[in-house]
Amino acid sequence: MAQVRCPYCHEYIDRAEFPAHEAAHRKARPDGQQTDYATLPDEDQEQGDLAGVPQVYVHRKCGVATGMPEEIIRSYLKNPYMYMADATFCCGCRKHVPFRDCxxxxxxxxxxxxxxxxxxxxxxxxxxxxxxxxxxIGAGLSGVIAAAFC
Known part of the structure; x- marks a missing residue:
């Protein structure tokens, strides 16, 4: 049976079972975020020191700071087109907001x-x-940088 690599947990999943598997990763948590977000596998992420790379942003509308997880930073540094929705999660508003507003x-x-x-x-x-x-879209990439440290 054909398998696909999950962009969330990076395990190989039977293609027929993937929709249900992906739905579990994308399930909404009580704080408004998805359970998991797509990233590159560890071996494909940007390597090295993150000194000088910004990691905390503020949503101008609410003024709340949100921290971006390292695996997401390392993924978009390697492939800046990975998250094409140009939106991220705001811990203050508890929803995804446009990049330009942060x-x-x-x-x-x-x-x-x-x-x-x-x-x-x-x-x-x-x-x-x-x-x-x-x-x-077919790879299951949500296109939103959203996992956050609130």
Whole structure:
């Protein structure tokens, strides 16, 4: 039976069982976040020191700071196109909000400008046309950077 690699837990799952498996990862927690979020497998994530990489952002509307988990940071540093919805979770509002409405506490830069710069540095990773977008969706990638430390 054909298997697919889950973008959440990175285990190999029978294709027929994957929809139910993925639904369990995407189930809403009481705080509004999904149970799990897509990341690259550890071996594919950006390696090395994260010194100088912003990790905490503030949603300008509510003023609450949210911490971004290391595995998500390392995933988008390796592939800045991984999270295409350009939204992230706000611990204050308890929902996903646009990158442009949040800024890094370390630099004051908004998350959208930061992400745009990362993407501009790796144009070869940009998904190609509609098929590229379908590949992201078909792989189960939610497109939202959202797991957060509240």
């Amino acid at each position: 800024e890094w506490t370390e630099t004051g830069e908004d998350l959208q400008s930061y992400t745009d710069k990362l993407r501009a540095a790796k144009p070869e990773m940009k998904p190609k046309g509609c098929l590229g977008a379908i590949a992201f």
